[in-house]
Amino acid sequence: MRIVTWNINSLRLRMELVRRFVQQEQPDVLCLQEIKVDDPLFPMEDVKALGFDHVVHHGMKGYNGVAILSKLPLTTRAPNNWCLKNDSRHGVVLLPGDVELHNFYVPAGGDIPDPAVNAKFAHKLQFLDEMRDWFKTEKRSKNAVMVGDLNIAPLEHDVWSHKQLLKIVSHTPIEVEKLNAVQSAGDWVDGVRHFTPETEKLYSWWSYRAADWQKNDKGRRLDHVWVSPALKPRLKAAKILRESRGWTQPSDHVPVIVDFD
DNA sequence: ATGGTTGTTTAACAA
Numbered sequence: 001m002r003i004v005t006w007n008i009n010s011l012r013l014r015m016e017l018v019r020r021f022v023q024q025e026q027p028d029v030l031c032l033q034e035i036k037v038d039d040p041l042f043p044m045e046d047v048k049a050l051g052f053d054h055v056v057h058h059g060m061k062g063y064n065g066v067a068i069l070s071k072l073p074l075t076t077r078a079p080n081n082w083c084l085k086n087d088s089r090h091g092v093v094l095l096p097g098d099v100e101l102h103n104f105y106v107p108a109g110g111d112i113p114d115p116a117v118n119a120k121f122a123h124k125l126q127f128l129d130e131m132r133d134w135f136k137t138e139k140r141s142k143n144a145v146m147v148g149d150l151n152i153a154p155l156e157h158d159v160w161s162h163k164q165l166l167k168i169v170s171h172t173p174i175e176v177e178k179l180n181a182v183q184s185a186g187d188w189v190d191g192v193r194h195f196t197p198e199t200e201k202l203y204s205w206w207s208y209r210a211a212d213w214q215k216n217d218k219g220r221r222l223d224h225v226w227v228s229p230a231l232k233p234r235l236k237a238a239k240i241l242r243e244s245r246g247w248t249q250p251s252d253h254v255p256v257i258v259d260f261d
Numbered sequence: 262a263t264g265g266t267t268g269t270t271t272a273a274c275a276a
Contacts, residue, residue, distance in 0.1 A: 009267080009268070009276085010267095010268060010269080013268075013269095034268095034276085036268075036269070061269090062268085062269050062270075062274095062275090063269080063274090063275070063276095108275075108276055109276095110275085110276090111276095120275090151276095207265085207266075207276095208265085208266040208267050208268095208276090209264080209265040209266045209267090210265075210266085211265080249267095252266090252267080252276080
């Protein structure tokens with residue numbers, strides 16, 4: 001059972017990349033973020049042609065949006081209305097075997113890491129607090145998976161330079177602390193770090209602004225796959241498809257792949 | 262300290 005998360009940064013623009021990825025890596029469930037397409041315009045036929053008969057999408061015009069593409073049947077559940085914004089950052093489904101799967105797109109948070117002067121950063125922090133409270137109180141399936149672009153690189157070696165990024169949104173102490181609180185509240189296990197020691201650099205995103213993303217390799221691990229304790233013994237493998245950052249007209253994020261037994 | 266790119270939509274944001 002292969003579950004993938006990928007911030008695609010416009011689904012319609014990158015349908016060919018999705019096709020290439022699906023052919024190459026054969027995911028059973030593909031969770032996408034930043035699909036940037038309103039529901040009536042969702043490319044359902046293209047997605048079904050790739051073998052995903054079971055699809056849930058929550059979109060809006062131009063921004064945000066998440067989708068869950070599945071080869072296995074799924075039951076849709078209502079996503080939470082985070083920060084009362086109705087901004088399509090969450091999808092949740094039940095997979096066969098009562099496996100609960102969440103797909104999140106956490107707000108990026110703007111440039112200035114101060115909630116008093118930057119409303120986007122305040123939104124990000126509130127979103128994280130709400131996630132924490134929700135996972136603390138929500139009645140969850142024993143087998144649960146949470147994936148998404150969480151827009152935070154929590155560990156020292158989830159960024160190219162811990163010291164240089166301490167005041168950069170995505171790696172500030174306040175964000176890391178709040179993300180850790182989400183993880184604790186849901187008792188989540190990091191399914192990717194499970195296979196890679198914390199001392200090893202691991203990235204899933206490279207900025208478009210770098211002249212050569214490979215040369216300096218200034219990446220960050222913003223995309224995550226977390227699992228409930230019951231699924232921890234079922235973890236088989238994890239891989240981050242770094243090569244796709246070099247494909248033609250790529251997303252700035254690459255797929256994060258986790259295999260379950 | 263600054264500017265660097267991409268996508269949506271077509272001037273200004275968001276990331």
